[in-house]
Amino acid sequence: MPLLFLNEKSCATTCDPDRADAAMADLVDAVRAVAKEDPGDTSLVSEVELKSLEIAEGYPIGKWIGASPKNHVRWQRLLSLRNRSPVRSVYPAPDADGNLEYRHEGEEALALGAAHFMDGIAVSLPVAHEWQTPAVSVERSELVELDDGSLEFERDCVDVRHISAPPHVDEHLGWIRESSLARAATGRQIWERKADLYPSLQFLPRTEAQLSDLDPRWVVPVRRCLERLDAAAAAWDPATMHEPEWQSKVTPEGETRKRVCRFEDDGEWETFHLHARFTPGAGRIHLRPIGEEGKIRIAHVGGKIRPDL
Template sequence: MPLLFLNEKSWTTTCDQARADEAMAEFVDAVRAVANEDREETALVSETGLDALEIAEGYPVRKWIGNSPKNHVRWQRLRALQNRSPVRSVYPAPDADGGLEYSHGGEIALGLGAAHFMDGIAVSLPVAPEWQTPTVSLDRSELVELDDGSLEFEQETVDVRHVSALPHVDEYRPWIRKSSLARAATGRQIWERRADLYPHLQFLCRTEAQLSDLDPRWIVPVRRGLDRLEAAAEAWDPAATPEPEWQSKVTPEGETRKRVCRFEDFDGTSATFHLHARFTPGAGRIHFRLIGVEGKIRIAHIGSKIRPDL
């Protein structure tokens, strides 16, 4: 199910009513085209109800709906896709633990940022030239915890998938079809489909509860982390190298922390799973150990950083 996130920055622009009507027609056609590519329900997520927005200054959506029967039909099609869950709910506020912030042109960009974080697609009204491209660049700032427990902001420029017209949908059709078939939308689905999604990863029984109860904000980051571990394990030849070529940051725990990384393995013995990959927001960890004889990675922990018992 592709998630579409409304780019609030593309609304309430300066243009005449004729251009606003044209932009809305293009916007609805593009959103519906994405939905038609997916076998499951597509959701359009926005900060507020669409009918509370202004297409252009002084031209609210409610007025546009009433201007013609065609607009009313377009509105009904659009309304069927809208999920009014606020986009800010998918990642924490900048001043919260694990602060994450996306900006565009020096201004906070909630919808665009949510589309990147949730591995979805941002959708915009195609009025200004900056919203008439299939990708949009964002500045991302995130508070991360280092190995020594200290915190620092990491900053980078990222590109988000973006649609405002039918040609943009054409560019993403292969991705939409592939992601619709392969995507796990909940932690429980990750667990239930683990054998198909991650044939080179083995999951201890304790991870079933961790995945089933996974914070919704962590679904996509965990999925990305597992995808990268799967790709590394698939390409690994244990006879040639002691470790796979990691596709993300993987580090071992120090000697003093290895004791908190011991878990009961499949055979009932206690084993140390001190290698770990990270995911955010917050101090998310995937702890695992290598099973060289099988060329597999065995996972014991998916969740917050393991804290020692006091």
């Protein structure tokens, strides 16, 4: 189910009606091209309802609809999609992004951030050069709990899938088709599809319950983290490397905490002190590389392991 997030920063800008009309034509064609791949479930998410949208400064969508018969047809095509608003209405929980902020050129970017957070696609009116691209970079600030229990903001730049004209859709077709067929929408689906989604990962039986009861806020972050771990394992050559070249931050526990990272693995107690982190909150995936098989084995998916657990 592709979620398309309408970039509010590309709307209500200063441009003449002819340029706004052309931009809306491109946007509608691009959105419909995505919906063609998954006509039943594609949703267009906007901060305001579409009927209240201001396409350009002084040019509300109602005025655009009445400007020509072609515009009215395009409006009907937009209405054939499910429209959801505001942006946070599609989050798995009201506070799902509570410790996360996205900015573009120093300004908060709601839709661009939501597209990244929810693993969707941002959609823009191509009225400026910066929106005429299949990917947009944004700055992300994330409050994370470190291994010593302290809190710290981590800042980085991330790329957001983006479309504003039909040619951009071609850049994402593989992902769109995969999204409509295979992407897990719940923790339980992650468990049930793990062999197909993550062929280079192995999971201890204890993780079935953890994934089945996974907090909805964690489904996308866990899915992404597992994807990166799987890619690292797939590229790993144990004959030349002691462990995979990690594609995300993987760190060891300190000596005093290794004792809480021991789990029964095929009748033996093993230490899974290597861990990847995910947010919101202190999410952890504990793992160990299995050199003889060229795989990564997962022992824990959930919150930070506390000493009394």
